[in-house]
Amino acid sequence: MPISEESSRWVEAEFGRSIVPTLxxxxxxxxxxxxxxxxxxxxxxxxxAVSLLTGWAREALxxxxxxxxxxxxxxxxxxxxxxxxxxxxxxxxxxxxxxxDKQPEMSGWREGLGPWQPVLEGDKLYGRGGADDGYxxxxxxxxxxxxxxxxxxxxxxxxxxxACEESGSYDLPAYIAHLAPRIGEPSLVVCLDSGxxxxxxxxxxxxxxxxxxxxLEVSLLSEGVHSGDASGVVASSFRVVRTLLExxxxxxxxxxxxxxxxxxxxxxRVEQARCAAEVLRDEVWRKFPLNPxxxxxxxxxxxxILNRTWRxxxxxxxxxxxxxxxxxxxxxxxxxxxKLSLRVPPRLDATRxxxxxxxxxxxxxPYGAKVSFDxxxxxxxxxxxxxxxxxxxxxxxxxxxxxxxxxxxxxxxGSIPFMGMxxxxxxxxxxxITGVLGPGSNAHGxxxxxxxxxxxxxxxxxxxxxxxHAAQASI
Numbered sequence: 001m002p003i004s005e006e007s008s009r010w011v012e013a014e015f016g017r018s019i020v021p022t023l024x025x026x027x028x029x030x031x032x033x034x035x036x037x038x039x040x041x042x043x044x045x046x047x048x049a050v051s052l053l054t055g056w057a058r059e060a061l062x063x064x065x066x067x068x069x070x071x072x073x074x075x076x077x078x079x080x081x082x083x084x085x086x087x088x089x090x091x092x093x094x095x096x097x098x099x100x101d102k103q104p105e106m107s108g109w110r111e112g113l114g115p116w117q118p119v120l121e122g123d124k125l126y127g128r129g130g131a132d133d134g135y136x137x138x139x140x141x142x143x144x145x146x147x148x149x150x151x152x153x154x155x156x157x158x159x160x161x162x163a164c165e166e167s168g169s170y171d172l173p174a175y176i177a178h179l180a181p182r183i184g185e186p187s188l189v190v191c192l193d194s195g196x197x198x199x200x201x202x203x204x205x206x207x208x209x210x211x212x213x214x215x216l217e218v219s220l221l222s223e224g225v226h227s228g229d230a231s232g233v234v235a236s237s238f239r240v241v242r243t244l245l246e247x248x249x250x251x252x253x254x255x256x257x258x259x260x261x262x263x264x265x266x267x268x269r270v271e272q273a274r275c276a277a278e279v280l281r282d283e284v285w286r287k288f289p290l291n292p293x294x295x296x297x298x299x300x301x302x303x304x305i306l307n308r309t310w311r312x313x314x315x316x317x318x319x320x321x322x323x324x325x326x327x328x329x330x331x332x333x334x335x336x337x338x339k340l341s342l343r344v345p346p347r348l349d350a351t352r353x354x355x356x357x358x359x360x361x362x363x364x365x366p367y368g369a370k371v372s373f374d375x376x377x378x379x380x381x382x383x384x385x386x387x388x389x390x391x392x393x394x395x396x397x398x399x400x401x402x403x404x405x406x407x408x409x410x411x412x413x414g415s416i417p418f419m420g421m422x423x424x425x426x427x428x429x430x431x432x433i434t435g436v437l438g439p440g441s442n443a444h445g446x447x448x449x450x451x452x453x454x455x456x457x458x459x460x461x462x463x464x465x466x467x468x469h470a471a472q473a474s475i
Contacts (some may be wrong), residue, residue, distance in 0.1 A: 027118040027127030033101035074165035087153020088470035098136020099165035108446035112289035130450035136192040143463035169417035194435035202399035205433035207411035214375020218337035256312040277301035287439035309411030350378030394468035398461035
């Protein structure tokens with residue numbers, strides 16, 4: 001049984017009364033993830049964000065629930081909330097996940113907006129972190145509260161909010177191990193850190209790409225020299241970088257050349273991409289802020305979706321060794337450094353991908369250049385297990401009721417390290433991976449926003465899914 005219309009109206013009122021005002025205060029806090037703020041402990045911003053969200057949560061806790069901020073040594077904190085069951089199978093658990101750390105500022109915010117400057121314009125709340133992923137704790141507890149209001153049963157629920165996701169969740173395995181006896185064995189995992197391809201229906205994420213990030217450095221000189229003297233005699237570090245990247249990526253098409261970075265795409269995922277392409281059509285690429293006249297890599301929307309979700313792709317996300325234009329003299333620079341971000345397919349082991357990338361870039365350096373690729377082990381992607389019939393029915397029913405259209409299924413091009421971790425630890429669990437990062441929301445970039453109607457509707461959908469979970473478990 002879904003939640004009542006009265007409780008649906010209550011959820012909408014709660015967003016206006018307490019959730020949005022608290023999110024406004026949360027956006028103001030520059031609690032960047034540790035990868036971007038190594039001095040996060042001294043800065044205190046993460047503790048401020050934890051204090052704000054737990055302050056709201058303590059007021060919203062269902063009867064009998066407990067909340068603890070867990071801290072292991074010098075690691076980032078975790079918010080752990082335990083909500084006792086009102087129904088379902090004895091001993092069953094649902095795990096609801098989100099994170100509260102944020103990406104850095106990024107330049108390019110339009111006038112009047114900024115990363116730590118919350119602005120409410122119509123249905124959009126602008127600012128860093130509201131959609132990625134500050135709203136998660138609010139949606140999780142509000143969905144449970146709506147069920148309690150209607151007297152609808154739900155299984156025991158554990159809400160886990162981490163503070164290291166944007167850094168690759170490197171602190172999370174220690175917390176999962178530490179909290180394992182308290183978490184139990186979830187039969188359903190609800191993750192609210194994903195995206196939606198439009199704001200018209202409920203989208204469920206079926207897969208996530210992995211990622212390998214590292215710094216490529218090429219050096220041929222011990223110091224800069226006059227370009228008129230050295231050019232034509234010594235190769236430029238930038239040209240050597242271009243040569244090395246060509247080993248990895250076809251510059252004309254963007255296709256990754258290394259067969260070891262490709263995996264077969266399951267037929268079910270190809271069909272889901274085709275169905276999504278029929279709904280989205282050109283919105284697959286028009287959602288991006290393309291300059292006038294810019295076209296996508298391909299005209300086929302299905303292939304674009306598969307490119308984004310199941311194929312490896314390279315992005316250069318940073319550079320060093322290149323002076324600003326105003327300071328660029330006629331000098332052959334001693335070195336070039338590039339930050340490489342390689343997305344890898346869901347079923348590919350990221351550790352193997354990182355080792356392959358390092359080997360290919362460093363072997364046989366042109367002209368004997370000094371070449372190094374400094375990258376970690378990478379973070380593997382995730383492919384969802386087959387969807388249980390009850391969950392498929394619950395997702396579609398919830399989407400029809402709260403959005404007015406059928407639920408849709410789609411892979412995501414980004415990474416949520418927690419999902420791969422949980423998939424391995426709880427192989428029998430079902431996964432409901434969803435989120436509010438839709439067209440234009442621009443997570444990690446300038447002008448990021450939370451689409452408030454979608455956040456409200458998604459909260460209602462989560463409530464209905466939790467009710468369906470308890471109902472099927474008691475049969």
